[in-house]
Amino acid sequence: MTRENLAEVLEEIALLLELKAENPFKVRAYRQGAEAVRNHDGDILQRAKDNDLAGIKGIGDALRDKLHELASTGRLGFHEKLRAEFPAGLFELFDLQGLGPKKIKVLYETLAVGSIADLKTACDEGKVAVLPGFGAKTQTKILEAIALKQTFADSFLLGGISPLVEEILDLLRTHPEISRVSAAGSYRRGKETVHDLDFLVATREPALVCEDFTTLPQVASVIVCGDTKASVRLKNGLQCDLRAVSNAQFPFALQYFTGSKEHNVAIRSLALKQGLSLNEYGFTGETAGDHEIHEEADIYRALGLDFIPPEIRENRGEIEAAAEHTLPRLINLEQLRGTFHNHTTASDGRDTLAAMADEAMDLGLQYLGIADHSKSSFQANGLEETRLLEQIEAIRTLNAGYENFRLFAGNEVDILKDGTLDFPDEILARLDYCVASVHASFTLTEEEMTRRICRAMENEHVTMLGHVTGRLLLRREPYLVNHAMIIDCAAETRTIIELNCSPQRLDMDWRWWKRARDKGVLCAINPDAHSTMGLHHLGLGVRLARKGWLRKQDVFNTRPLAEVEAFFKLPKSRR
DNA sequence: GCCGTTTTCGGCCCGACTGTTTTCAGTCG
Structure with a gap:
């Protein structure tokens, strides 16, 4: 039993509850519990064994008892009971692009689809296209997603893809309608592996830029292409998203799409406490007009925070440190x-x-x-x-x-x-x-x-x-x-x-x-x-x-x- | 299921795109 085992069980419970269409906030509580376990700064496994988890944010009475049971006995009755309600192969369906809990639930309940192999058969026989809420296009997309999963690993090494990222950034910089460019997402945060790439550009011609993005030489296929975002699959299998915003929106979008999700949720709730609502386009709310925002640092300053370097935006204490002006001066x-x-x-x-x-x-x-x-x-x-x-x-x-x-x-x-x-x-x-x-x-x-x-x-x-x-x-x-x-x-x-x-x-x-x-x-x-x-x-x-x-x-x-x-x-x- | 210098109950981040719809649900990030 390891820390990761504890987190994985909580995440699996979240997934299973989602399949059962449980209260989405309960589902989220399990996910946040898993994050809390991963991020805890001490020996969480020992603390769980000792039933000494009080005071850890994100872990309340119910999760505390479950983690104690899991750490001390190696199993969790609640989890095993839930698992028994669904076939084990159902979990792999969540790895397929475009399939979420609702669709998987329908596939399981109406067609008894319990694995990727089952799903492939059902699609080949045309049974998926006729389900309510599905259609011919969905069926085709599912088959493509299955083929894709078999062709490519879904993660890439940070160190392996950086030359490719630099190439794409250089190409975007030369576009006449693009004024500002940045990589965002887990790449910008320096995660050791990334499973997709996010690029952000400032432009007056978002639809045109999105269109042009899909024709870059590194692109193998187009996943979606709208007025403000495009998603493509690169030739090496890496999914790559572009967001096109205005120059004024750029700092907000950069902050938003750099994440992490956990960091952003905490930043947004901090903003709300100050009467500001924050999204990828700007501030709204009573005091929104008080702040002039030209770059990311201005957003953090508006919230009373020092600038938080992208690498440490993981909601692991950086927001508290930024509020107390005790962020570390990171190495260069x-x-x-x-x-x-x-x-x-x-x-x-x-x-x-x-x-x-x-x-x-x-x-x-x-x-x-x-x-x-x-x-x-x-x-x-x-x-x-x-x-x-x-x-x-x-x-x-x-x-x-x-x-x-x-x-x-x-x-x-x-x-x-x-x-x-x-x-x-x-x-x-x-x-x-x-x-x-x-x-x-x-x-x-x-x-x-x-x-x-x-x-x-x-x-x-x-x-x-x-x-x-x-x-x-x-x-x-x-x-x-x-x-x-x-x-x-x-x-x-x-x-x-x-x-x-x-x-x-x-x-x-x-x-x-x-x-x-x-x-x-x-x-x-x-x-x-x-x-x-x-x-x-x-x-x-x-x-x-x-x-x-x-x-x-x-x-x-x-x-x-x-x-x-x-x-x-x-x-x-x-x- | 978690949390609380607006709450121990009533909230919990939110917008874009797609496909299947006849006004919206599901998925993704």
Whole structure:
């Protein structure tokens, strides 16, 4: 049982209640309960077990009891009873574009459709088109949605799509009728994966712009095209929405479509308390005329708030902080001075030590840490002791030739199954620093994995912990760890935690960084680069660090070279 | 089902687009 399990059960209950046409506000309460579980800043699972959930916003008496039952017994009678009323395959129908609870309910009750396979058969036989409220077009759309789901994954990596986003932004900027352009939605907020793209433009000719948007070269098919919005499917399968508004509406629309939904709901209810109604086009209400709005920041100011950077608009305390003027001054890419976790041809990297150093210098960095794999990662050509010592020598030699730049000799040492390290202490002591990572035995229990990692962090030579959960976004689940305990252990042992900014990792997850920061744990933004191009992912890392509320002082690799050198020479207890 | 310096009861964000309608329901974001 994990935090995510708790949230998923609440969401499934919401869906089931929706299918039963329950009170929509009750449905929403379950959804908000799931959000509250996900966003809670402590060990919610333990608190649920202890029946200690009082005072958490969004979780009242009923959800408190249900979460307690679920966490302490692993099951929830209410949920199981609801589930038994519908076939399990019904859930996959919600993944189909254009199908919601009402239509699914009709399909189930009249045609006994209980899965995507059933639905396909019913459509092929023409049974769906004749249902009341349905029609030939709906049937065709459903078949298209089924085909689409089978063709494409529904999510994309943030780091994978940003070149495409920039291309489309550039094309929109050149349109003669468009004056302002921005990406919005989860992309602008820096979510690690996105399932659609939102673009916003200011124009006097919205219908024309929408039309033109559907003819961009990246577009594969048009989903909808109206006077103020258009939706298309790009050639890579990504859905992409455009909203066209006036110049005066633009800041409101940008705020609105950037979200998150949770952030906006909270912002709107705050506005209502001040007699202002806020929608994507502007303020209405008695005092609406009092505010001159030219950009997003003006909207927040009108509500008595400091400007909230898009990355932290998740309703996780940013609105309260903005009201109290205590928002963090978030880190910027320009503040990075170096980075630590990088590979070369010595293990599984594509480029040499010298090439990696040159690229780092071109990026304006003062130092670059080399951390090739250790010997147990034989699949990655990990270094055994003699090759590691040779690499240290090669780095010393290269350093002699650099001015105002330094390579650090490190290693990404495997954390073995029992928490010991792949090299003995006397070898590790010859390195400038060391990243410790888990690369095997992923299936330990959460307790075992947490103990394993904490034991590694207790080693004097372990400078930083690599990719905390080993997740590969959209490909491999994280291994189970207790984040709260790992953060506490990092604080105690003065071990830095890495923000691995390889696009498919982005690990540790952004949701944990504020907690780590508040415990005094330092972050190192590391690209885990396996080539010179990999170093360019630092910008992605900074976005995720911002999403985790990190400031310059929270990120170790903002420190200048001399400070990093001095830091490495101190015993961990004095860092 | 949750919540409360307008409420312990009566609210709970809201607009655009589509398709199936004969004035609107469902879905999406």
